[in-house]
Amino acid sequence: MKHRISSLLLTGIFFLCAGCGAPAASGAAEPASLQFFSMDTVMSITAYGEQGQAGVQAAREAVNRLDGLLSRTDPDSQISRLNAHAGDGTAVEVEPDVAELLSFAQSVSQLLPGDFDITIAPVMDAWGFTTEERHVPTEQALSAALALVDSSQLEVDEAASTARLLQAGMEVDLGAVAKGFAAGEAEEALREAGVERATIDLGGNVTVIGTRPDGDPWRVAVKDPRNTDGYLCILELEDVTLSTSGGYERYFEEDGVRYHHIIDPKTGYPADSGLLSVTVVTANHVLADALSTALFVAGPEEALDFWRSRDDFELVLCTDDSRIIVTQGLEDAFQLYDQDGGYTYEIARR
Numbered sequence: 001m002k003h004r005i006s007s008l009l010l011t012g013i014f015f016l017c018a019g020c021g022a023p024a025a026s027g028a029a030e031p032a033s034l035q036f037f038s039m040d041t042v043m044s045i046t047a048y049g050e051q052g053q054a055g056v057q058a059a060r061e062a063v064n065r066l067d068g069l070l071s072r073t074d075p076d077s078q079i080s081r082l083n084a085h086a087g088d089g090t091a092v093e094v095e096p097d098v099a100e101l102l103s104f105a106q107s108v109s110q111l112l113p114g115d116f117d118i119t120i121a122p123v124m125d126a127w128g129f130t131t132e133e134r135h136v137p138t139e140q141a142l143s144a145a146l147a148l149v150d151s152s153q154l155e156v157d158e159a160a161s162t163a164r165l166l167q168a169g170m171e172v173d174l175g176a177v178a179k180g181f182a183a184g185e186a187e188e189a190l191r192e193a194g195v196e197r198a199t200i201d202l203g204g205n206v207t208v209i210g211t212r213p214d215g216d217p218w219r220v221a222v223k224d225p226r227n228t229d230g231y232l233c234i235l236e237l238e239d240v241t242l243s244t245s246g247g248y249e250r251y252f253e254e255d256g257v258r259y260h261h262i263i264d265p266k267t268g269y270p271a272d273s274g275l276l277s278v279t280v281v282t283a284n285h286v287l288a289d290a291l292s293t294a295l296f297v298a299g300p301e302e303a304l305d306f307w308r309s310r311d312d313f314e315l316v317l318c319t320d321d322s323r324i325i326v327t328q329g330l331e332d333a334f335q336l337y338d339q340d341g342g343y344t345y346e347i348a349r350r
């Protein structure tokens with residue numbers, strides 16, 4: 001099985017075993033596929049059926065529209081306008097769905113205090129993550145940046161579709177939720193075009209629509225955070241979205257120490273919670289993206305406590321002592337990728 005899986009090529013954190021196994025039923029056309037660069041990552045969308053071509057085009061447009069609205073590095077984006085007016089009292093007009101996204105991100109900060117905050121931007125800048133000059137910041141620079149992180153100082157008026165940052169110097173960075181949001185819009189575009197089977201891979205955020213053309217579930221692989229050419233496990237899934245966060249995707253090294261891009265808002269340092277990666281599986285795209293980041297910061301115990309307090313998502317956690325923790329709802333979907341891969345797995349129950 002291992003050979004069959006690894007002989008197929010795909011990009012992103014996940015590998016979608018889209019075409020493996022028996023050939024599709026006779027008469028099934030080749031899928032329409034698009035690969036493109038958006039939101040600072042490589043994305044690929046594949047859609048089956050007659051509407052496939054129209055669907056993938058519409059999905060790409062939806063993603064690019066959001067990139068234009070949400071990017072912090074594009075000075076014309078709505079988020080850049082919001083940031084530029086920090087502290088000057090201006091309520092900046094944003095699209096209704098952007099206002100909704102900002103409110104949702106704030107609610108995640110309230111659910112998981114100290115783990116997640118979209119006003120983390122000044123800290124990202126202090127580390128140079130937004131530029132190519134990454135470096136360990138001085139304690140002084142870090143504490144000045146941390147003093148600006150507080151999403152309760154972000155005022156969102158969903159009815160008026162405006163947002164305002166109350167303190168000068170504050171900035172919003174939607175890196176933790178933008179791709180999930182885009183995945184939701186891409187799925188909607190595909191479904192509106194009439195597509196019933198598709199895979200969307202937005203660099204770490206994977207969505208599967210329907211089943212494979214042969215009627216079997218999609219096989220989605222979760223990358224091994226220690227060896228990104230390998231995989232932790234395969235999940236057999238239909239109509240669901242997944243988001244993975246880990247310290248292995250974007251990082252730099254200084255004096256032999258590795259620093260990654262998911263920051264613990266309590267310390268201003270890259271999160272070191274005992275987890276190497278977190279995969280969230282759910283029907284809600286933005287929830288998946290936000291929680292994969294937040295629970296990576298939270299660590300395994302808090303992540304499982306939070307899972308037990310809700311019923312709208314499932315988890316695959318990879319710990320730094322080489323355990324894979326899979327929540328109960330994924331028990332039937334889960335297959336360990338490599339028995340000799342150095343990982344053990346356990347099922348977490350409610």
Ligand code: ADP
Pocket residue numbers: 115116117118120124173174175176177203204244245246249250261262263264265289292293297
């Ligand atoms: P990726 O974008 O690599 O898929 P994530 O979804 O986990 O990974 O998002 C990481 C991004 O989120 C960072 O690049 C940064 O923009 C932002 N971020 C980092 N730490 C936090 C945090 N604690 N809370 C909210 N956003 C964060």
Ligand code: MG
Pocket residue numbers: 175176177243245288289290291292293
């Ligand atoms: Mg995320």
